[in-house]
Amino acid sequence: MPVSSITVSPLPDFLVKEAVTRALAEDQGGRGDLTSLACIPAAEEAKFYFKARDAGVFCGMQPGIEAIWQMDPDALVNWHIADGESVAAGDIIAMVMGKARALLAAERIALNFMGRMSGIATFTRRYVDAVEGTKARIAHTRKTTPGLRAFELQAVQAGGGAMHRFGLDDAILIKDNHVAVCGGVAAAVRAARSHAGHMTRIAVEVDRLDQLGEAIEAGAESVLLDNFSLADLEAAVARAGGKVTLEASGGVNLDTVGAIAKTGVDVISVGALTHSAPNFDIGLDWD
Structure with missing residues (x-):
């Protein structure tokens, strides 16, 4: 290794x-x-x-x-x-x-x-070894064994993985259901921005390329690209131009993670690290 x-x-x-x-x-x-x-x-x-x-x-x-x-x-x-x-x-x-x-x-x-x-x-x-040579970091999710999250995330760190949210109180991560209830990506991000203190980071999940611009313009610092194709991941990296942290998620396994990393995303979150190890x-x- x-x-x-x-x-x-x-x-x-x-x-x-x-x-x-x-x-x-x-x-x-x-x-x-x-x-x-x-x-x-x-x-x-x-x-x-x-x-x-x-x-x-x-x-x-x-x-x-x-x-x-x-x-x-x-x-x-x-x-x-x-x-x-x-x-x-x-x-x-x-x-x-x-x-x-x-x-x-x-x-x-x-x-x-x-x-x-x-x-x-x-x-x-x-x-981590599979994405060596790219800038992508491998991160965990909250798909952990109830009551044992701290132990499982310590193990992710021991393997060289990056820390994501430990819990709901760590950061604001606006998911698809939040977007649906709020009426759109921009509306959800603006609502979160008005509520959050200046030290709280705001991330938002998008499932279409056209939502990326909305998220950036509304003030998100991180954008989670959910189940994007490799072509759309590359397009998102080009459009973002380094303005936000881009995280790829969904459809990630050891066969696909290398290609996902080569698109230029910053973070790849992998639920399997804890739910399928x-x-x-x-x-x-x-x-």
């Missing part, structure tokens, strides 16, 4: 702790890990290794370590791979030592977070 590692911003500790606590409670129910309680003496200690079974990009260190420490606060964890780093099949991601019962109770939750997040990071990196295979092996 052209990019070997990415600097990943950490998530707030309270958010990680809350999500992992919920996941552990869901997994253990009211009686805990019956198998480990039945088979393993309480004082038994063990050493395990988290190992990559695929090649890709790792992400999920924070929830992984949180799951371990919630079950065994005294466990020793030695990370070999950081979020955003590339791994090969067989690479050791981390070594953990502690109470065997606790580590086995934490295993599935740690692996669920790391597998999901590493899968998104790896999938995102494939899109395959899981990344990580295992926990006993030493």
Whole structure:
């Protein structure tokens, strides 16, 4: 992969702790890990290794370590791979030592977070690599797993993707239904401009080339080109002349993203990064 590692911003500790606590409670129910309680003496200690079974990009260190420490606060964890780093099949991601019962109770939750997040990071990196040599940035959407958006978007960042809106309160993005209710692109943008403060960015979605001029004239700073053909994307780039940020969306996959990037758009948003990323295979092996 052209990019070997990415600097990943950490998530707030309270958010990680809350999500992992919920996941552990869901997994253990009211009686805990019956198998480990039945088979393993309480004082038994063990050493395990988290190992990559695929090649890709790792992400999920924070929830992984949180799951371990919630079950065994005294466990020793030695990370070999950081979020955003590339791994090969067989690479050791981390070594953990502690109470065997606790580590086995934490295993599935740690692996669920790391597998999901590493899968998104790896999938995102494939899109980023596919547009290498163009100015286009690959961005996520809000098509995320409810309650896990922060983790999934951290994984997008680990894969080299660009940040889009985290939530509805991040920026004004006028979509097709807003346009319909407001009576047109220009009317919707003008209404948003009169409402928004000077620090709030306004973006609008258009589905026809003739709406681009309306959006620019009304004061939009970004225009989302929804399901445009390659020819229309090229025409939009020429008409905009760098006055606004142009974002392409719709019909984007690994087969089409390279050609879309070559039209000259600034951003390509891809819902598949989070709603269709395959899981990344990580295992926990006993030493």
